[in-house]
Amino acid sequence: MSTPSEPGLDRRIWALAWPLLLSNITAPLLGLVDTAVVGHLDSPVYLAAVALGANFFMFLYFSFNFLRMGTTGFTSQARGAGEATLVVLLRALLLSTVLGGLLIALQPVLRELGLWLLGGSAEVQDLARDYIGIRILGAPAALGNFALIGFAIGLHRTSVPLKMTVVMHSSNALLDFLLVQVWHFDVRGVATASALSEYLGLAGGLFWLRREIFGDAWRTLPAGALRRLAPMLRLLAVNRDIFLRSLALLSVFFFFTAQGARLGDTILAANAVLITFLLLLSNTLDGFANAAEALVGDATGRGDRRALDAAVKATGRWTVLVAGLALAVFALGGAPLIHLLTDLPAVRETATTYLPWMLLLPVTASAGFWLDGVFVGATRARAMRNTMMVATALFFPVWWLTTGWGNHGLWLAMNAWMASRGVLMALVWRRRDRG
Template sequence: MIAKDPALDRRIWMLAWPLLLSNITAPLLGLVDTAVVGHLDSPVYLAAVALGSNVFMFLYFSFNFLRMGTTGFTSQARGAGEATLVVLLRALLLSTLVGSALILLRPLLSDVALWLLGGSDEVQGLAREYIGIRILGAPAALGNFALIGFAIGLHRTSVPLKMTVLMHSSNVLLDVLLVQVWHFDVRGVAVASAVSEYLGLAGGLFWLRREIFGAAWRALPVGALKQVAPMLQLLAVNRDIFIRSLTLLTVFFFFTAQGARLGDTVLAANAVLITFLLLLSNTLDGFANAAEALVGDATGRRDRRALDAAVAGTGKWTLIIAAAALLAFVAGGGPLIRLLTDLPGVRDTATTYLPWMLLLPLTASAGFWLDGVFVGATLARQMRNTMMVATALFFPVWWLTSGWGNHGLWLAMNLFMASRGVLMGWVWYRISAWAE
């Protein structure tokens, strides 16, 4: 029985709600780009932006370790009463180096990505222009990951929300001006996205100015950035989270590819149903981020009671939100499918496989929550290993049930999600028992 702690519950919600709003509004950026080019006089523009956006979705998700690693180290430094600014400076240095490397490698990245994604020569040509322009925003996009991670680690979760609002609003304005008014087609969309990343970075630096400049800067330990060991530790954590993210992306890309082999209607229906998973993950990520901040703070202070309370408190709210999501999916699953598509065949197929989606709040929620716990405790190696084991289980399950068609594919996905939660829960239990 989890003891009631109103003060902790309020703290969790104060941390979670700005991140919850930020996560839910994040997909709006892609919707705006789609809506703007979707009204041009040829479908090739929409296809080109769709290809280019997928490239950056994969690319930036792969480097999301900059956000996670920065959150864990910042929250632990905060709890231990150590300088937090040096954590941010190391992350910003790493994001600048990686972002600059991506710009230099953009011809190779474009060639490989477009070879994998396909498309007509005209669409690929436009997508290549889009990628070539938008990649110029990579240092800012990765720098934003570092700033957001730093803000969460400091429990300043309103900052990521402000940054998201600034980026989205500026992107909308620039999209309309560059595409609808000045007719720059996909180039305008790419410029708008890249510029909005830099505006978000400027906004983050402004809203975190007290934590970065002034007294914090003057108190920065001399030679802190020259210390090799902390930088190697950051690189090791980021490496493990990077591998974990690539493994997760592999499962989702394989899932999409197998759906495509079952036909266009199944592929489209699965894309509709994945929206349910995105809604669930974006909602629960707010509480996972709260877990990152609270667990990291308690770990830095070496306060076992606060650590256990943070894990139990965020776990309780994850369970409550998962139950609410299950009820919402049961009541609103059919209407949401009808909202997302008006094609009768896709609607009927999505409705057939909807029961598998109803299981996801039960099978996936623990994994999302424990991601936050592990990030706060900087258990990146354990995150990587459990993800790899869960992935190793996914493929045999899919192969054994491949005769069931899409039902087997969704069974494998649910078991993959459930195994992540079970494995991470077992690892956390073992670590907690050893620490006693």
């Protein structure tokens, strides 16, 4: 297969990226709907309980994002090589079902550990226990959605994740209203709505991918494909490495939040506002990272070095352009965004003081987001794990050496961590090119 021309490749990148950009931008709506619904109940403890429960699941489910990444890499490579892609999905769905069942079985232990780490009053924690106990029942579907989304991206069907997101958000909003406002199930209603919306999203994904799953692909599935041990072990190895990489990433963000809390409530609140800048940047760049996953995996599966190099360069170029745009937006709109996110004078003033560190984020963080996509497409999970571990090991000495700078030192360490991750991944990829 010939390498596409640069204009044609750019069109392919945007065709892959724009549905994922919309999906990423609308992702926070799930939390906003939950907050809006319980925020109108007669006590703030309901809102606090949902906030604790939502944070618990954010960390829990993010830890299993390897199901999405690993499935994308293997699917795109199989597509490029002209091999069966359905078996990749079936292995991922089998793994997600087993892991989802384990999460339900281990829920009491995970719940108490999470609530111990998150804190909160006794009344809030009791309500949060109800929330977690119900929402965890959606774990098999939530993990299955990771597998389906990864499969769809690997097949270059990026409109499917967008449709799944719309189904989950709209059904969650409707169920939230019915269960909380009409039938008065408080936090239990919010948890039930979230769990059911995961299953509806899974059903939608299976429907929109029905031809790739239930059509000729199913009838031509190689005999005994799921019983072959070597491919499953490779999937587990890649997922293990991405899981460890995700744990290292989460440890930095958890430590960052904890250290901000030690500097005072105002600093903690200001940092929470400023993290929004990083979330906006990552959600935007993830669209191009996902495009890199699909294109790099496809070229790797075909063994087409020219297409691989072209995909890496083109997605890198778009990443630089979007990072430059983000820098301009942060510089011009940073202060208005802070004022939009909070009306507390002390928090506004404190966040504005540390705003210059946000202007560095497009420079320090963008390469890491882009190269994540490149490495996932090439299934270089071990290299992703190792570079993240080294960058994380560098984060803590930088923070320790700058503790006298207070929150400035904390943000310096965050930017240094982001930059070192990108630099290390670039060096690994360059060495691979020379090899």
